[in-house]
Amino acid sequence: MTDKLVDDDAPSDSSLLVIIVDTNPNQRYITEDPKVLTGCLDAVIAFANSHLMQKSRNLLAVIGCHFHKSEYLYPSPGKPLDVRQIDGQYELFTLVEKTIKMRLVNLIKSQPQEEKPGESLLAGALAMALCFIARMRREATPGLRMSSRILIVTGSADTAAQYINYMNVFFTAQKQQVLIDVCSLDKHLSLLQQGCDITGGLYLKVPSLEGLLQYLLWVFLPEASERKELVLPGRGRVDYRAACFCHRELLTIGYVCSVCLSVFCKFSPICTTCHTVFKIGGPLPIKPKKKKMKV
Secondary structure, three states: OOOOOOOOOOOOOEEEEEEEEEOOOOOHHHHHOOOHHHHHHHHHHHHHHHHHHHOOOOEEEEEEEOOOOEEEEEOOOOOOOOOOOOOOOOHHHHHHHHHHHHHHHHHHHOOOOOOOOOOOOHHHHHHHHHHHHHHHHHHOOOOOOEEEEEEEEEOOOOOOOOHHHHHHHHHHHHHOOOEEEEEEOOOOOHHHHHHHHHHOOOEEEOOOHHHHHHHHHHHHOOOHHHHOOOOOOOOOOOOOOEEOOOOOOEEOOOEEOOOOOOEEOOOOOEOOOOOOEOOOOOOOOOOOOOOOOOO
16 A cells, blocks of 8 residues: 555645647548637647646646657757747746647647558557656655646547557556546547546536637636535546457457456457467266156
């Protein structure tokens, strides 16, 4: 048993928020109108600045998730930008906005032109977020109570191809007491909803992109200790179907390896994951019927 880093009932001295923004051009709302991405990005930046405005010790990180790679949009790995106050705006807010937009443009330009957009690398972005949180906890001032959470903003469809990576990340986040929140911009995401339920986070499918900022501020801005006092959307019914390791399809009934717990949709005498060979026994012997004794 490990001691908790933060008491769930007490407000923390600092809150670390890592936002994962899905910028894959293959998302439906982007293919229909690419300009909508700019509005969604402005809403995410305003939400991020609202988080920093709550407490002076609050920390922020933003990760851009594309189909070919994921990288930090904020803070910048190199030397921070030299920004000046614009129209009375706080310098930190200006730095967040300009850094995210500049690095997002570089991320989009770095995508291979000859390669067709594929699935978003959300599982890898989640792993990067957990690594960042672990490093910030390690470098934190002794005695500082820090709460950590991850917010995913995506319009991509659910994919079972990253099922194993998702489960590894979800249970790692649960062990590290990191909440995972998901804001879906398009379709229902059953796998990410499982992650929210496992880690104690919130899942919301936004009804309209025009009110994205309002939904972000209402649902995802409060910390875990504050959410207990608010009326927030319920988790609803969580689909806990597993994806088979052979075809990456969600299953209701399947075969499970007794050694590595891999799930398969069809029976195989050899596990393709751990290469365990299963002994197939013959048919069970039929017991002879007992003869009734005559009285």
